[in-house]
Amino acid sequence: MKIDAGTLQDYLAATLKSAKDHTAEPPQLMFLVDQMDQIFHREIxxxxxxxxxxxxxxxxxxxxxxxxAVRQALSGHVVSTYPIARAALESACYGFLIACDEAKADVWISRHHSESSLQKCRKTFTAKNAANELRKIDPVMAEYVLAHYDASIDFGAHPNRKSVIDHIEDMGPMGDGLHGFSLVGVYGRNSWHVNHALLVCVEAGQAIAFLLAASVENHPLIHDRASVFQDWMDAKNRMVEELNGGPIDYSGPMYCSVIPPT
Structure with missing residues (x-):
């Protein structure tokens, strides 16, 4: 096997160009990201x-x-969007767990005081624990949070098959009995993969917004103004159908039915 990789400067130039291109001409789903930002500011x-x-x-x-995570998506290096989206979701999960039981704040603050404190913090603060608590408020959103957390691991937060093999392109015979494959690191302007990564950011953002609202007693976004959150979800779903060519089947692993064009 022979590996031919670009340099750091090649990578920086490619991601900077992609980010500049997307600043000059926003990707198809960027308006959903702008809407997400408006929801965070106006409602929270x-x-x-x-x-x-x-x-x-x-x-x-x-x-x-x-x-x-949005910035990473716009850079074209879409795989690295997932670890950041996962960390964002975890932060919201941790805050929600503390909101449910303020004694957990001391557990979080004391994480590095001792080995036992570290282990206690690890066991206390998990996405699954947050989903279990959220299930008492909204079982559907609890599954939504956990599904996105698991999907972030599958698609890039861990070096799993989907985060590596799904980005390989067959280059064909290369001579001397060799066959070439390319591992795509940076995707170009308004590509399907960039828009898919933006979708990931928006859906993770929706899970985060719900967790933040659920951390406050009787928060309007999930009570008096619940229609605002539902309208946001509906608008996203309509654009997903356009991007995917049909509705996403959320009954299985997240994004398993979001198929890139051939």
Missing amino acids: FEHSFEVNPVVGLLAMNSYTLILS
């Missing part, structure tokens, strides 16, 4: 709510990380 950040300070910090961390 423009209001004052009584929460534990740690919950507030984790909420802001979650928001800035999902913005970073």
Whole structure:
């Protein structure tokens, strides 16, 4: 086997070009990302709510990380979108767990005090634990959160088959008995993969927004203004059908039915 890889400067030039291209001409699904940002600001950040300070910090961390995931998607390096989206979702999950039981804030703060503190923190703060608590409020959104967390691992947060082999292109015979394959690292302007990564950011953002709202007692976004959240979900679903050529089947693993064009 012989590996021919570009340099760091090649990578930086390619991702910078993709980001500039997408700034000049936004991708097809970028308006959904802008809508997501408006929801965060209009429905969450423009209001004052009584929460534990740690919950507030984790909420802001979650928001800035999902913005970073969008940035990665726009750079064209779509696989790296998933680890960041996963971290954003985890931050919202941790904040929600503390909102449910403020004693958990001390567990989170004390994580590095000792080995036993570390293990206790690891066992306390998991996406599954957050989903279990969220199930008491909304079973459907609990499954939504966990499905996106698992999907982020499958598609890029871990080096699994989908995050590697799904980005291989067959280059055919290369001579001297060799056969070439290319592992695509950076996708170009308005590609299907870039738009798919933006979809991931939006859906992770929806899970995060719900978790943040669920961290506040009687938050309007999931009570008095629940229609705003549902309209946001519906608008996203309509665009997904256009991108995918049909509805996503959410009954199986997340994104298993989102097939790139051949």
